[in-house]
Amino acid sequence: MNDEIMTDLHGIKDAISEEFHFDMRALFEDIKRGEAELRATGVRLVPPPADPEKTTYTTLQRTRFARR
Numbered sequence: 001m002n003d004e005i006m007t008d009l010h011g012i013k014d015a016i017s018e019e020f021h022f023d024m025r026a027l028f029e030d031i032k033r034g035e036a037e038l039r040a041t042g043v044r045l046v047p048p049p050a051d052p053e054k055t056t057y058t059t060l061q062r063t064r065f066a067r068r
Contacts, residue, residue, distance in 0.1 A: 020027045035045060 016027065020030065052053065
């Protein structure tokens with residue numbers, strides 16, 4: 001696939017992977033640390049649905065695009 005956007009996305013993915021030495025646990029911990037910092041500054045994060053398989057598509061859309 002020679003799509004320019006996909007090439008850029010793969011480059012970004014590879015750069016992030018290298019930054020965390022291909023350790024997904026370290027990447028996840030960094031994301032969680034960032035979320036905690038945002039919450040500490042007063043940013044409200046939308047929680048994921050408890051059981052997305054039982055949630056209708058429109059409900060997920062409302063959750064995803066809810067005003068913050």
